[in-house]
Amino acid sequence: MSVSVSKSVFTYLKKLEKHNDRDWFGDNKPEFQTVQKEIKLFYNGVLDNLNAHDEIDKLKIFRIFRDVRFSKNKLPYKTHFSGSFHRVKPRLRGGYHIQIKPNNGSFIATGFWDPAPADLMRIRKEFEMDDSEIREIINEDSFKKTWGGFVGDEVKTAPRGFNKEDKAIDLIKKKQYIFIKKYTDAEVLDTNFITELSTSFKAIRPFFDYMSDVLTTDLNGVSLID
DSSP: OOOOHHHHHHHHHHHHTTTTHHHHHHTTHHHHHHHHHHHHHHHHHHHHTTTSSSSSEEEEEEOOOOOOOOOOOOOSOOEEEEEEEETTTTOOOOOEEEETTTTEEEEEEEEEESSSSHHHHHHHHHHHHHOOOHHHHTHHHHHHHHHHHHOOOOOOOOOOTTTTOOOTHHHHSSOEEEEEEEEEHHHHHHHTTOOOHHHHHHHHHHHHHHHHHHTBOOOTSEEEEE
């Protein structure tokens, strides 16, 4: 599906950043509703493209309203749009995320943001047992050109129960397995942006296929799902 992000989205978000208060937001609600409609069309266009080569069971477009209950920053509104796409579980693992933000703050992300403790342990044990397959995937030239390397939090030395001298410790000590790709405003506004997203997301599939296989089997390779 061919849908693009218009300049009006960035124009609105820049104004919201300067006037981040409820009175201004209320006075300009029609403009927000117009932009929000466009963003929903864009994210649903991405969803259609993803489902052409993957299986997505849920699209979640996050609200513009900030949760300020536990934050020192009491500004009521986000100055970006974002949404996530969840693959069909339990058979398929991983997900996709898109943030649209002016001043070159847009990015896409894939991977595992907050793996459950059992999943994180399973991943680490797999890497401890054999790290050759994951390295072959993430070091493949076209993959690295598209996604670069892992980003995310990690422990300082080694997780409990693992040897800090293990040859796979650089992978084992990670707490998140995330890839991020950033975009300029000009790239986001390009009419081919939605196609570029589909191409980049498709490039992550070898990683997702591998991780899905790991997380749906035990250490002996026996399936954990029916």
